[in-house]
Structure formats: C-alpha cells, structure tokens
Amino acid sequence: MTEPLAPPVRPPLAELDPELTWSDVAGTRVGVTSAGMYGRPRDDVTVLVAPGTAAALTTRSSAASAPCRWTRARVPGPCDAVVINAGNSNAATGPEGEAAVQRTAEAAARVLGTTPEAVLVCSTGVIGVPLPLDRLLPGVERAAGSLDADATRAAHAILTTDLVPKQAGARAGGLSVAGFAKGSGMIHPNMGTMLAFVATDAQVEAADLQKLLGEIADRTFNCVTVDGDTSTSDTLIVQATGKGLDARPGMPGRAELASALEAVCRELSRMIARDGEGAEHLLHVLIQGTESDAIAREAARAVCVSPLVKTAVYGRDPNWGRVVGALGKAGVAGLDVLDLDFAGVPVLRAGRPLDFDEAAASAALAQPEVTIHARLPGPGLGEAWGCDLTPGYVSINADYRS
C-alpha cells in the first residue's frame, strides 16, 4: 500500500476571521445603489471610500478596458475612493469609453470633495456597448452621497453570474485586512471579469504595497483559472488607510501585513475557483519540484486549465494519464520519475503506474474539493485553483440569450 505524498512544509498564514469584512477596517465607508444598469432595480453601483494609498493589478489583456487603463495610470499612489459598476464593462468602446471613465471619476470626486485623480474606476459586464452615462452618473452621485452601506451589500452589488458573494478577512497582530471579490469565469452577457477589493488599516507606502501585492497575487489570484480566458477588466485593488499598525519594511507590522494579505487573497482566490461557472468541484493542483516556483505554478495552471483533467474530475474518473498529458504539454521536465496522487490516491511513483482501487479513487473524486498532487525533482513549489468542466459551463456560456 503506497502512502500518499506528504504536503509541503510552509510557514502558516494569518488565520481567517469570518466576521471581519472590508467595511470593518478602520477608515473605510461604503455607498451602494441601483443605477438600473441591468434595466431593472438591483444594486449595481458601489463606491468604496478609504482615504490613503492604493496599489492595484489590472488585466494583462491587450484589450484592457478603459477603466483598467485609468486605474493602471494612477496606482501605486494616493487614493480616496473606488467606483465600481456591474452590468457594462466599458471595454472595446473606443475614445467614448475613455471619456466615460473620466466623467465617472469626476461625478464621484465632486460629491466626495476630492479630485478625479484620487478616484479609481472598475466596470464589469457586457463589452462593446457604450456605458449608459445617463443612468450611471446619477447612480454614482447617489452612492457617493450616502455612504451608509456595508461590505456585504457591496459584495452582492458587484456580482454578475456569480452564485455567491465572496468575502474574507484576517487579523494579524493589531492589524486588519479584509476584502471581497467577484468572478466565476467569463460572465454573462459577454466578457467577464475578476474584481477584488481589499482594505487594510496598515501604514504602508503605495510603491511598497504595490510590490508586496504583486508577489502575493502571483501565488493567489494569478493561480486561479476557470476557463483559461482572460478578461478585459480584471482588477485587484488594495486600499490602505494607515489608521493602524506601521507595516513599512522593517517595522513590527510588516510580517503581519504580508501574512494577512496573503491569507485574504488566497481565500478569495479559492472562492472564485469554487464558484466557477457550472463548477461542481474546486480543483486544487499542487506541484512540488521543477526548477523554480514560477515554473511549478505554470505547470499547476496547465493541469488546472486542461479540459480533459476538468472533465475527468466532473466525471469522477481518476484519469491520471490526462494530468501527465497536461504536464507534458506544458513542457515539464522529469516526468519519467513523476510521483502523482489523484484526489489523495497514489497513482504513479517514479514514473511507474501503480495498481490502485478505482472505486476508492472515484469515491474520493466525489468530494467538493479535489487535489492533484505531483512531485518532481527540483526545489520549486506551485499551486493553482480551478474547477471541473461541466455541461453547466457550456449552457451558461452558450444558452444565456435563449
């Protein structure tokens, strides 16, 4: 009886606090309203006020939306507020799209008593359709004018085809980090988006926060794949109010900020994968080995995005050959000595297939979270999170206009 592979040993992250939300962070306020972006009353405009500094990451798509380009041009740096609308991504909308972002930031700044440059903008929804400013701008003014909402309401207001809101918070030392996110693959009705908003009371400089965020996102949000596609609008924004612990490099709060920020980003990433369009399983791929963490992460993503691996998980089929195929496609070296566990069941050791109990493996695949764990020569360590590919994914993306 072959033993399953031992998990890698890593320093623990800050513990999650299920009670802690974005609006519990000192120095934050939230406004939410309905601007009728969906042609019916539902919360669809959110204003997140957290005066301080901000860092952000936006999509790497060369078709990045106008709001992504606006945000990219202003971070890292000082930031007072973020305006978010669901229902229209303002992508592929030409020069008119640029002007619409400017007017959105101006409307919020006017009400909040700040400058448009201190306002970041995020949009999600249909692409290639002009933003209905006649509806949006009054909504932005209403939301900015009554900052009486909380993060839970905001976490609902940014959703599109997501089934559930996604929030996570963590405390470390005397310091708080909390956030919420949306995203479940590419989203009705056209292009989709991953949006995530995190607040912390830490004292941290914008450029430094940007660097830390980039490192953490590479291990968390950048390791989530639902369908391998990249949105025109993906945006992750962290706002730091500086009301709490000093977390500048070398200061006591530094380790706490890193630990809590990674814990929150990791949990939100897992929630996005679990809520993937049509998903019935959270797929977690762990690669120990390869030359570097970056190569191991790339390999983990390659397994996570493979339609054959994803359909095997949906079919509860311990079809490990497809994992080898995906690793091979990714050009991973050393597969002749690969160790592999599929849903906790050892299936391959030193490149040689093991006899294993198909029924037990299939039962293990019935669990809501399925881990594929590969071990190869080398010091690298990488993870990715995704979901299975189901008939639900196809119908969500093919049938929604019917």
Add this chain to the structure above:
Amino acid sequence: MTEPLAPPVRPPLAELDPELTWSDVAGTRVGVTSAGMYGRPRDDVTVLVAPGTAAALTTRSSAASAPCRWTRARVPGPCDAVVINAGNSNAATGPEGEAAVQRTAEAAARVLGTTPEAVLVCSTGVIGVPLPLDRLLPGVERAAGSLDADATRAAHAILTTDLVPKQAGARAGGLSVAGFAKGSGMIHPNMGTMLAFVATDAQVEAADLQKLLGEIADRTFNCVTVDGDTSTSDTLIVQATGKGLDARPGMPGRAELASALEAVCRELSRMIARDGEGAEHLLHVLIQGTESDAIAREAARAVCVSPLVKTAVYGRDPNWGRVVGALGKAGVAGLDVLDLDFAGVPVLRAGRPLDFDEAAASAALAQPEVTIHARLPGPGLGEAWGCDLTPGYVSINADYRS
C-alpha cells in the same frame, strides 16, 4: 451596410482528388488485421509499407510516448514501413514501453525482410497501461504477412473515438500525394492522439522532405485545435517512394510536391477539426495582419481554442466580444483599430462596434462551417481550425467509463 472583409489573396494549392488514397501511390502496400487490442475483434493493427525515405513530426509534449521517441530518432531517413496500433498508446509505461516498441519493430522487420531501424511505430489509446505484446506481436506479424488491404481499411483501423475516417489525395503534374488521419481531440479512454500518414511517389531526399513538411505542418496540422490539449503520441509521417517525378529542389516536380502536400495536409487538418469531439461546427479563424505569419497563426489559435468563443459558436451567438477578449489574452497589438467579421457578418470596424442584424448573424452561425475573420495592421497572415464546445464534448470526456 458595411461590406464583409475580402479574403486574402494566396497562390492556389493543388486540387484535391477524392478518388486518390494512400494505397494508390506507386510503391505502397498495406496490411491490416485485428489483434484484439480492444478486447473484441475489430481492425486495430496496420502496417504501411512504402520503401523509400520518410520524414515525420511528433508531439512536442515532454511526456512523448515511447513510439514517438523511437520514430523521432529515425527520421528523416530511409524507411520501409510504419506499424500502427490503436487501443493502447504505450505512453507513461516506463522502460518496459521502450522495449515493447523495439519488439514491435523487430516483429514487423522479420516478416518484411528488413531491419527494425527501417520500421517506424505509432500507438494510440489508453496511456499508463503496458502494451499487451502477447496480442500485439502476432497481430503485427499477421498484418505484415498479408499486405492485401487498402488505405480505406487502414483509415478505419486507426480510429478511436473519431466518427468518420479521414482521407485526402491530390495530384500535381505527374505526381501523387495522398494520406489519411485520425484524431478528434483527446480520445477514449485516456489520452488521445492525432495520427496522419501521407505517401508520395515523388523523388525527394529525406532531410529536404523533413524541412518542407515542417513548413507545411506549421500552416496546417499545427493550426488545428480541438481542446487545446496536446497528446503524448501525435505523429505525422510522410513516406516518399521515389517511383515518380523528381521533386528535389530546383527540379520540375518541386513546386508540385509542395502544392500537393500542403493541399493534402490542409484537408486532413480540416477533417480532424470538423470531427472534433462533440463538434457541431467547424470553426475557421483567419487573421490578416500582425507583424508576422507566426504571430497571426498564434492569434488564430488563441481565438480557436477559447472556450468562450467555442461555446458562443455552439450557441449560435454572434458574441464577438469574446473574440476581442481572446485576441487580447494573446497579447495581440492594434486591437483599437481591429476589423472583425463573425460568420461573414461585419461586427467591428477600426475598433468601433457596428450595428448588425443579430438574427441574420445567428442564422449565419447555423452553417456547418463558421469563419471568424479579423484584420489588423501588419503583413502577417494566419489561420486556425477548430470546433465548437458542446455538451457532447463534456459527456464524451466525462462519462465514457459509465
């Protein structure tokens, strides 16, 4: 009313001859038998005899099967025969797999009166399962011992989940090129394979044929994507018997060989895409522009493999935003001035959305072949072929063990 984009102007390829098959090429013979690889009687072992020279391309997967590694080590070069078995890919089988290929080549060589080094081997089917040599070797000897079959029978014998056999032939000048192929994505029961076998009577040197094949494959077989996955066993072999026209560089038959070989490779590629697992549409992506043909092909592949584009085509939804998203993900430059036709319907000009008749576009998407045509700045030209993503794909890949 905006005019659809004009097709690119290209030199015509040799005309296809529906009557011309692999075994019609001078100097070829075929043996086919059942070795019971599927546990039931059906043709599953093929021997293709065409003494002369051979060129071949095999999978780029770092998990390449033992037969792929055997073939790779022997081409370009002299070749008498190719042995093919369906039902077991002999991949991820360790050192025993290497020995099994050796014995397969030896068995065929013994009967054909040649050396194992002059025999190439291809296997497709389940991976990670030792090849049942007790059944395979007698089958190889039977097939090699009675070379009384034709290419049509061989085209059936190599199929796995393919719905239809795939054959194409072309004559140019006095010269014949014909071939057959299998492949419809990753295939029951584990990893799948694209296999293609082409014969020509042209007089051509192996290294020269290898170079020509590489150039043509980059425009044909390497532009087919069903699910973005790469098999451990993909193999394309061209055998040249030298019984016909001199097609060495500078000789009269050279242009004919290039033209006929590309026509056959292109048609087989289209047939593979059309027969993609669960496919209801052949998806054809044509990119005019970008810096080079290679970049344009990469962009075409990116659109062709996008699950969102594929589900939109299945759903008959002229959801052009997803094409922009896929091009953006691929990092294509100049999308701000993109021209785009979706199923022949102009939807975008100079980066600005057009008003178009949704109903007409949806009707155009009901055609069995759907072309997405993008035009960007630059001299590049690239094409890719794929298929839509349907519930059938999911069930083929998830449910086959039930």
